[in-house]
Amino acid sequence: MSNANQVTKPGFWGWLNKRMPVDSFIKSSLTEYFAPKNFNVWYFFGSLALLVLVMQLLSGIFLAMFYKPGETTAFDSVEFIMREVNYGWLIRYLHSTGASAFFLVVYLHMFRALLYGSYKAPRELLWLFGMIIYLALMAEGFMGYVLPWGNMSYWAAQVIINLFSTIPVIGGGLVEWIRGDYGVADATLNRFFSLHVVAIPLILLMLVALHLIALRENGSNNPDGIEIKEKKGPDGHPLDGIPFHPYYTVKDIVGVCFFLTLFFIVVFFVPTMGKLFLEPANFEPADALSTPNPIAPSWYFTPYYAILRAVPNQRIGALLLLIAVLSFFFLPWLDRSPVKSIRYRGWIFKTFLTIFTISFLALMWLGLQEVSTLYVWLARIFAVGYFAFFWLMPWYSRWDPVKPVPERVTYHA
Amino acid sequence: MSEAGSQTVDSPVDESRRKFLTVATSATAAVGVVFAATPFIESWAPSERAKALGAPITVPLAKLEPGQMLTYVWRKKPIFIIRRTAAMVSQLPAHDKELKDPESKDSDQPIYTQNEQRSRRPDLMVMIGTCTHLGCLPKPHFDAGDPTPSLGPTWPGGFLCPCHGSRFDLAGRVFNGSPASVNLVIPPYSFPDDNTLLVGEDGTKKGAA
Numbered sequence: 001m002s003n004a005n006q007v008t009k010p011g012f013w014g015w016l017n018k019r020m021p022v023d024s025f026i027k028s029s030l031t032e033y034f035a036p037k038n039f040n041v042w043y044f045f046g047s048l049a050l051l052v053l054v055m056q057l058l059s060g061i062f063l064a065m066f067y068k069p070g071e072t073t074a075f076d077s078v079e080f081i082m083r084e085v086n087y088g089w090l091i092r093y094l095h096s097t098g099a100s101a102f103f104l105v106v107y108l109h110m111f112r113a114l115l116y117g118s119y120k121a122p123r124e125l126l127w128l129f130g131m132i133i134y135l136a137l138m139a140e141g142f143m144g145y146v147l148p149w150g151n152m153s154y155w156a157a158q159v160i161i162n163l164f165s166t167i168p169v170i171g172g173g174l175v176e177w178i179r180g181d182y183g184v185a186d187a188t189l190n191r192f193f194s195l196h197v198v199a200i201p202l203i204l205l206m207l208v209a210l211h212l213i214a215l216r217e218n219g220s221n222n223p224d225g226i227e228i229k230e231k232k233g234p235d236g237h238p239l240d241g242i243p244f245h246p247y248y249t250v251k252d253i254v255g256v257c258f259f260l261t262l263f264f265i266v267v268f269f270v271p272t273m274g275k276l277f278l279e280p281a282n283f284e285p286a287d288a289l290s291t292p293n294p295i296a297p298s299w300y301f302t303p304y305y306a307i308l309r310a311v312p313n314q315r316i317g318a319l320l321l322l323i324a325v326l327s328f329f330f331l332p333w334l335d336r337s338p339v340k341s342i343r344y345r346g347w348i349f350k351t352f353l354t355i356f357t358i359s360f361l362a363l364m365w366l367g368l369q370e371v372s373t374l375y376v377w378l379a380r381i382f383a384v385g386y387f388a389f390f391w392l393m394p395w396y397s398r399w400d401p402v403k404p405v406p407e408r409v410t411y412h413a
Numbered sequence: 414m415s416e417a418g419s420q421t422v423d424s425p426v427d428e429s430r431r432k433f434l435t436v437a438t439s440a441t442a443a444v445g446v447v448f449a450a451t452p453f454i455e456s457w458a459p460s461e462r463a464k465a466l467g468a469p470i471t472v473p474l475a476k477l478e479p480g481q482m483l484t485y486v487w488r489k490k491p492i493f494i495i496r497r498t499a500a501m502v503s504q505l506p507a508h509d510k511e512l513k514d515p516e517s518k519d520s521d522q523p524i525y526t527q528n529e530q531r532s533r534r535p536d537l538m539v540m541i542g543t544c545t546h547l548g549c550l551p552k553p554h555f556d557a558g559d560p561t562p563s564l565g566p567t568w569p570g571g572f573l574c575p576c577h578g579s580r581f582d583l584a585g586r587v588f589n590g591s592p593a594s595v596n597l598v599i600p601p602y603s604f605p606d607d608n609t610l611l612v613g614e615d616g617t618k619k620g621a622a
Contacts, residue, residue, distance in 0.1 A: 162548040183489020291550040371578040
């Protein structure tokens with residue numbers, strides 16, 4: 001803070017730093033911000049999420065220049081973007097593929113936290129901010145999916161908004177208030193547009209700032225789950241730390257190159273990803289009198305959707321859906337293990353994490369299928385696997401035979 | 414003001430006065446926030462135009478044959494109007510044991526339709542065609558014994574929701590094993606005359622059970 005003033009540099013740079021802490025900020029968060037030297041590929045996804053956020057903002061700003069909210073104009077304006085706006089197809093596919101990429105990257109980012117115990121003390125708040133980002137992202141993704149006003153947009157809005165009707169007493173009135181009409185209508189579409197392009201992006205940016213501030217406070221966790229700040233050299237820097245810039249900025253660029261290669265293969269060659277990113281029913285205009293068959297949400301919501309469908313009581317189904325999402329919030333307090341990283345955990349945790357991962361993916365797949373008795377039962381079994389990971393954790397994480405954690409990070413140069 | 418202005422830096426702070434002013438200012442601000450939020454929250458409620466468009470609708474019934482169904486839209490919701498045959502009505506009590514709410518005790522309907530047929534007139538079934546689970550459109554499967562896997566040969570005739578597989582009978586009553594918990598909702602309706610249906614208004618009690 002004050003050292004920027006003590007070193008008076010000549011010229012514009014000196015003038016600038018006397019008025020704004022540019023130099024000290026670059027030092028504290030890049031060139032003298034020490035990150036563990038043993039990051040692996042799992043540590044790409046944080047910076048990739050930031051990249052996708054910027055890409056979504058950029059493509060979104062341009063889409064909003066051509067999109068016209070409103071139940072008579074929305075669908076046509078999306079077709080206008082696809083067919084007549086110069087490179088409109090590219091901008092729209094960037095945005096629609098970006099939505100799926102965002103969730104993919106965020107899910108991998110979250111899985112990394114599960115692997116290495118990054119949510120554990122002292123990073124509980126960092127994890128909570130991340131989880132609120134995930135919730136905001138779900139709202140953003142859902143509302144964005146409604147905007148093209150295709151038939152799947154319409155029915156997704158119908159089903160998701162009706163989830164609120166299961167709340168006792170206030171449910172019915174609340175649903176009417178959210179829709180602004182007696183059904184999903186023009187009013188609903190317009191408010192979703194406003195929330196999708198203004199309110200939630202602003203909230204997301206603020207949350208990302210909070211997430212990063214909380215990250216800087218304790219620094220990143222690492223694949224060994226060791227606090228590098230506990231072992232400092234004579235210069236006061238962590239022995240196992242390296243400056244974020246240039247080491248990790250350059251490393252992250254490698255990740256960006258790989259990511260963008262895969263991303264643009266999808267954008268250019270398979271933008272609908274075989275009905276997964278853009279569903280066929282959404283190429284038909286919204287129709288209040290025709291339900292698409294089957295109705296399925298975007299792939300990134302299907303694990304929760306499968307849980308909802310598996311319950312024969314709608315109120316309990318909606319409640320379980322809510323608990324399924326919110327369970328992540330409690331992880332820092334459910335986990336009683338003395339070690340963070342999976343490298344030093346025992347077979348019990350590894351087994352539960354494997355069951356959870358299989359359950360999550362299986363539910364994701366089941367949520368995309370048509371209902372049948374077999375699938376409903378499978379969804380119930382995998383839902384048990386999903387919830388067991390979280391709510392048995394206070395016990396199994398304590399019983400888990402952990403291995404001794406080394407003093408310093410393991411690193412092979 | 415003059416008293417505060419004459420205070421020197423060293424004057425002792427009146428802690429209780431400071432506390433009172435802090436609390437009073439915060440409370441006033443909190444009330445202000447509630448008032449300021451009200452118009453914004455209220456703006457989300459259905460507009461006057463939406464309310465006007467939600468007025469009752471008239472349905473002519475003369476051309477509706479027994480066994481047929483008409484779908485009208487009222488308040489953005491599909492209204493199913495079914496002219497039930499005598500056979501369809503008479504088989505209704507037969508499967509009461511397979512239903513979650515056979516007497517419609519937990520379901521939403523006007524009192525004049527809370528009877529065995531769930532209607533003002535046994536031959537005419539009027540209900541909102543959105544699944545009480547999550548608002549999809551149940552599809553008509555009127556014929557008894559249906560090849561659809563989830564229905565099968567014992568199917569008495571009714572509706573199947575394509576989204577999550579909820580099943581309803583010809584009075585909109587939900588079958589056991591469906592994700593929906595309550596029967597299909599019945600809107601307020603009345604018959605100005607024998608061949609006209611008015612959806613959205615209880616009207617005169619003509620034909621009431």
